[in-house]
Amino acid sequence: MATAALRIEGLWKRFGGHTAVAGIDLELPAGKFIGLVGPNGAGKTTTLSMVTGLLRPDEGTVEVAGHDVWRDPVAVKARIGVLPEGLRLFERLSGRELLSYSGRLRGLPGDEADRRATQLLDVLDLAGAQHKLVVDYSTGMRKKIGLAAALLHNPEVLFLDEPFEGVDPVSAQTIRGVLERYTASGATVVFSSHVMELVESLCDWVAVMAAGRIRAHGPLAEVRGQAPTLQQAFLRLVGAQGRDAGSDLDWLGGGTR
Amino acid sequence: MSATAVPVPPRSITPVVVRLKLALLLSGLRRSSGRRAAYLSSAVVALLFGVAQLWGFVLLRDLPHIASVAVLGATVLALGWAVMPLFFPGGDETLDPTRLAMLPLRPGPLVRALLAASLVGIGPVFTVLLLVGCVVAVADGAAACAVAVLAVLLALLGCVALARAVAATNIRLLSSRKGRDLAVLSGLVVAVGAQLVNLGAQHLGQAGLGQLDPVADVLRWVPPASAVGAVDSAAHGSYGAAAAQLALAAAAVAVLLGVWARSLTRLMTAPDSSTLQPIDAAGRGRGRTRGRLRMLPAGRTGTVMERSLRYIWRDPKTKAAWATALAVGLLVPLVNAAQGTGSPYIACFAAGMLGVQMYNQFGQDSSAFWMVALTISSPRDAWLELRGRALALLLITLPYATLVTVVTMAVRGDWARLPEVLGLSFALLGAMLATGAWTSARFPYSIPQEGFKNVMPGQAGLAWISVFGGMVAAVVLCAPVVALAVWVRLGTAGGAVSAVLLPAGAVYGAAITWLGLRLAAPRTAARLPEILDAVSKG
Numbered sequence: 001m002a003t004a005a006l007r008i009e010g011l012w013k014r015f016g017g018h019t020a021v022a023g024i025d026l027e028l029p030a031g032k033f034i035g036l037v038g039p040n041g042a043g044k045t046t047t048l049s050m051v052t053g054l055l056r057p058d059e060g061t062v063e064v065a066g067h068d069v070w071r072d073p074v075a076v077k078a079r080i081g082v083l084p085e086g087l088r089l090f091e092r093l094s095g096r097e098l099l100s101y102s103g104r105l106r107g108l109p110g111d112e113a114d115r116r117a118t119q120l121l122d123v124l125d126l127a128g129a130q131h132k133l134v135v136d137y138s139t140g141m142r143k144k145i146g147l148a149a150a151l152l153h154n155p156e157v158l159f160l161d162e163p164f165e166g167v168d169p170v171s172a173q174t175i176r177g178v179l180e181r182y183t184a185s186g187a188t189v190v191f192s193s194h195v196m197e198l199v200e201s202l203c204d205w206v207a208v209m210a211a212g213r214i215r216a217h218g219p220l221a222e223v224r225g226q227a228p229t230l231q232q233a234f235l236r237l238v239g240a241q242g243r244d245a246g247s248d249l250d251w252l253g254g255g256t257r
Numbered sequence: 258m259s260a261t262a263v264p265v266p267p268r269s270i271t272p273v274v275v276r277l278k279l280a281l282l283l284s285g286l287r288r289s290s291g292r293r294a295a296y297l298s299s300a301v302v303a304l305l306f307g308v309a310q311l312w313g314f315v316l317l318r319d320l321p322h323i324a325s326v327a328v329l330g331a332t333v334l335a336l337g338w339a340v341m342p343l344f345f346p347g348g349d350e351t352l353d354p355t356r357l358a359m360l361p362l363r364p365g366p367l368v369r370a371l372l373a374a375s376l377v378g379i380g381p382v383f384t385v386l387l388l389v390g391c392v393v394a395v396a397d398g399a400a401a402c403a404v405a406v407l408a409v410l411l412a413l414l415g416c417v418a419l420a421r422a423v424a425a426t427n428i429r430l431l432s433s434r435k436g437r438d439l440a441v442l443s444g445l446v447v448a449v450g451a452q453l454v455n456l457g458a459q460h461l462g463q464a465g466l467g468q469l470d471p472v473a474d475v476l477r478w479v480p481p482a483s484a485v486g487a488v489d490s491a492a493h494g495s496y497g498a499a500a501a502q503l504a505l506a507a508a509a510v511a512v513l514l515g516v517w518a519r520s521l522t523r524l525m526t527a528p529d530s531s532t533l534q535p536i537d538a539a540g541r542g543r544g545r546t547r548g549r550l551r552m553l554p555a556g557r558t559g560t561v562m563e564r565s566l567r568y569i570w571r572d573p574k575t576k577a578a579w580a581t582a583l584a585v586g587l588l589v590p591l592v593n594a595a596q597g598t599g600s601p602y603i604a605c606f607a608a609g610m611l612g613v614q615m616y617n618q619f620g621q622d623s624s625a626f627w628m629v630a631l632t633i634s635s636p637r638d639a640w641l642e643l644r645g646r647a648l649a650l651l652l653i654t655l656p657y658a659t660l661v662t663v664v665t666m667a668v669r670g671d672w673a674r675l676p677e678v679l680g681l682s683f684a685l686l687g688a689m690l691a692t693g694a695w696t697s698a699r700f701p702y703s704i705p706q707e708g709f710k711n712v713m714p715g716q717a718g719l720a721w722i723s724v725f726g727g728m729v730a731a732v733v734l735c736a737p738v739v740a741l742a743v744w745v746r747l748g749t750a751g752g753a754v755s756a757v758l759l760p761a762g763a764v765y766g767a768a769i770t771w772l773g774l775r776l777a778a779p780r781t782a783a784r785l786p787e788i789l790d791a792v793s794k795g
Binding site: 052053054055056073074076077078080082084086087088089090091092093097101102104105106107110133149 | 555556557559560561563564567568571572622623624625627628629630631632633634635785786787789790793
């Protein structure tokens with residue numbers, strides 16, 4: 001089998017008394033569309049930050065395409081593209097300037113960066129807003145320009161933290177199309193989400209996280225098991241089943257009073 | 258009450274809106290004791306100042322040029338009212354009529370109600386005190402006194418209507434991103450304005466109030482100061498001029514209220530489009546800047562320089578910091594030189610002020626630093642990044658510090674010491690860049706994106722170490738050049754040896770910058786996650 005896209009061993013992160021990531025071991029296959037799913041506070045963002053070198057883990061090792069993230073950053077940073085959640089972009093640049101800046105920092109020659117930027121802006125439907133400052137972009141437009149910046153240097157592995165959060169259906173479909181084309185070429189996408197329908201329709205491989213641990217991982221069908229939907233399987237895995245509000249709130253609706 | 262009853266709108270909404278204003282004012286005060294204390298103390302200070310000013314005008318009635326002072330005072334007051342809503346858009350809740358957009362109100366009654374509500378507060382009381390002072394100074398005789406009553410009323414309405422008209426025509430801007438950008442710059446205007454007022458007052462102190470007469474002769478015909486001019490005219494028996502000036506003031510109030518009513522109607526019926534811009538127009542504008550920036554070197558250096566320079570212009574916080582540094586860096590040495598006091602070495606002040614911009618480089622990026630962090634994988638990348646930022650800074654600071662030094666020494670007429678002071682300036686600039694780069698890597702902190710604060714709560718200590726520790730270190734690093742200067746002075750060697758200090762300072766500055774960046778680069782590369790964490794709190 002080819003080298004794993006991502007290999008995580010014994011990854012830990014604590015913030016004061018709170019353990020955000022409690023010993024993760026995980027191997028993600030290359031060339032797949034991989035979903036990292038979990039409820040809010042499961043540790044998805046913390047994990048992705050440590051995997052991409054933006055947060056130093058307390059313990060554990062992370063390898064991207066066979067290279068250690070902390071010992072061999074030159075090899076790793078050239079191979080990954082990242083779209084983090086909750087971090088700003090250089091928002092006082094226009095969309096085009098941001099791509100040009102990002103591409104040149106990545107070491108692309110100026111003309112090549114501009115050529116790729118033009119194509120990405122077209123495909124992501126941002127050409128009309130390319131000269132507007134990113135600070136004036138909507139949420140969907142920000143996600144798209146962030147995705148464009150992450151794709152510009154043609155990385156082997158793409159890490160996306162909640163790429164569809166707050167994105168309108170049209171932009172979501174555009175992002176989806178670009179990502180499907182990208183994985184079809186043999187690249188790997190790892191993205192976090194808590195929208196199960198989305199993960200189920202996009203991914204061929206999933207890892208389920210809850211309370212800082214991996215609860216299940218593997219091909220989609222395997223993780224889903226006997227459950228009718230991934231949503232059901234997920235609720236069972238994170239232990240949130242049977243919590244239904246049927247008996248309380250019986251006054252709600254019905255129009256009597 | 259039956260379910261089908263439609264509430265009948267009151268005949269006049271003025272009492273409702275005035276009560277709303279009072280309620281907002283009181284509930285705002287009730288929310289926190291700190292706010293109460295701040296409001297009360299500012300009210301007391303404003304009233305004391307107003308009363309003192311009124312008393313001053315009463316005492317100085319017989320001064321020869323007092324009429325000019327009174328007219329100028331009214332003009333400054335009106336200017337204050339016009340500018341206030343631009344800088345403090347959130348200052349008055351009743352000022353934002355878009356909050357009333359859902360109510361079935363017609364512009365006429367709404368304007369009357371909002372105007373009445375605007376007359377409630379410390380500001381109007383303070384204004385009345387000042388205006389009464391202005392008219393008391395010039396009102397001689399019964400006719401003038403009668404005109405004075407009308408004049409105060411018209412001038413007050415003029416001020417308030419001016420503020421409201423300015424606010425209403427700009428409220429889309431004020432509540433948008435661009436408006437908030439503008440508000441960040443207001444502190445700078447106040448700081449520089451205070452310096453200019455200070456200079457002007459000193460000049461008047463020396464040259465006498467007669468200097469004001471030509472300006473006042475024009476202003477006495479410009480509303481709302483023309484109301485004060487009318488009182489003066491009436492006191493001198495020119496009743497025709499007085500009537501004309503009063504009519505001007507009244508016409509101005511009418512026009513301002515008309516503008517206000519029209520923009521209110523537009524405001525309440527049209528969507529927000531302040532930041533929308535035609536795509537092709539924006540494209541042309543940006544294209545030109547790009548052209549000039551193309552002269553920067555290729556590769557990471559040029560890329561980093563380009564972004565840094567764009568941020569100086571486009572990021573309101575960075576822009577405010579730069580503009581303050583440029584203005585204060587010029588004013589302090591110049592004022593000192595003009596007064597002929599102080600040391601010639603004060604010319605180095607500009608280099609110091611501008612060098613501070615190298616501090617907390619990554620904090621200026623805020624959490625967008627992750628984009629930089631992801632492209633730094635070796636000390637060499639960090640070196641290129643820091644060098645690019647330092648070069649972008651030097652592009653502005655080097656010519657500017659040179660210019661300020663030359664101009665200061667020219668004003669002093671002390672050409673002999675120019676090379677020496679210039680050399681010291683360069684050495685200080687170099688030391689500031691070196692310590693700035695190093696503290697950027699070692700003591701980064703977050704800069705809040707909104708508001709006037711420059712440090713996040715909890716990071717003040719860090720910021721203090723970073724900036725003040727760095728500045729002390731920079732001065733210490735300049736010791737060799739300072740020692741050389743002292744040695745030259747003590748040795749009474751004169752101009753020939755003093756000239757050596759220019760190349761010596763320049764070379765020393767360049768060397769120390771290079772060394773500082775070299776030391777900062779590996780630290781930056783090794784601490785990327787820690788820096789990102791420290792700068793992401795804003």
